[in-house]
Amino acid sequence: MQHHQARKRFGQNFLHDEGVIHQIVRAIDPQPTDKLIEIGPGMSALTQPLTQAVDQLTVIEIDRDLVAFLERKYRPEQLQIISADVLTVDFSQFGSGLRIVGNLPYNISSPLLFHLMQYADQVLDQHFMLQKEVIDRMVAQPGDAAYGRLSVMLQSRYRMVKLFDVGPEAFDPAPKVTSAVVRMRPLKADRLQAKDEAVFAQVVAKAFSQRRKMLRRVLADWAPQINWEAVGIDPTARAEQVSLAQYIALSDALTPLLA
Numbered sequence: 001m002q003h004h005q006a007r008k009r010f011g012q013n014f015l016h017d018e019g020v021i022h023q024i025v026r027a028i029d030p031q032p033t034d035k036l037i038e039i040g041p042g043m044s045a046l047t048q049p050l051t052q053a054v055d056q057l058t059v060i061e062i063d064r065d066l067v068a069f070l071e072r073k074y075r076p077e078q079l080q081i082i083s084a085d086v087l088t089v090d091f092s093q094f095g096s097g098l099r100i101v102g103n104l105p106y107n108i109s110s111p112l113l114f115h116l117m118q119y120a121d122q123v124l125d126q127h128f129m130l131q132k133e134v135i136d137r138m139v140a141q142p143g144d145a146a147y148g149r150l151s152v153m154l155q156s157r158y159r160m161v162k163l164f165d166v167g168p169e170a171f172d173p174a175p176k177v178t179s180a181v182v183r184m185r186p187l188k189a190d191r192l193q194a195k196d197e198a199v200f201a202q203v204v205a206k207a208f209s210q211r212r213k214m215l216r217r218v219l220a221d222w223a224p225q226i227n228w229e230a231v232g233i234d235p236t237a238r239a240e241q242v243s244l245a246q247y248i249a250l251s252d253a254l255t256p257l258l259a
């Protein structure tokens, strides 16, 4: 399997830098009884040290050739292999206390982060390698250039910390961009929460459809009767200046009007 031709459509950039591999495994800090799930094991750069650290590991891989490679390399009691597109996998089947990890395919990073958000209640933590620029968006604060829908939605559900950057030379083939590793921990049940999560998601998506326009204008046909002062938002504010708490207040004010 030395010569697996990396498939661009599956976002395949394989880690080969042993130092980086160990840095990621150290950040995950796997324990024997962890319920660990790896997304996109590829040629097992992370899988190999992880199998040595935990009793049971589950991996989800879309590329059938790589699935066949993993089936040859590992015994079923060492590694449970799910041959599937992770975006179609129902994580409720795995129960709770999950630790999810992966050097993720960059072409599906946003849809995957949103897919996993549905299962946040079952998750202990997530450690992902992503494009650095995506992680910057995840952790951005109001007023930052990278602040957007991804920041608000993920921050409503997770506490996130960027751990370290990883240069392109750690991968084969080398990607054009710098990568980074992020740790995500779901917030507890007492988190600040919108009354209706679906309305909140709609409001945030609409707000950032025109991030530099005044929010009041972007939402004008939806919410002409919103009292901006009452929800604590400056009526001249643009989407990119409004905080998570303010989006939740706005969504709660809109919920009865949109019902």
Ligand code: SAM
Pocket: 010, 011, 012, 013, 014, 015, 016, 039, 040, 041, 042, 043, 044, 045, 046, 060, 061, 062, 063, 066, 084, 085, 086, 087, 102, 103, 104, 105, 106, 108
């Ligand atoms: N973990 C390996 C490493 O670090 O070298 C491979 C990382 S590579 C960036 C991404 C991996 O995710 C590849 O093995 C690719 O085939 C797999 N992949 C891509 N899209 C996927 C999907 N939708 N579902 C599951 N796996 C996927």
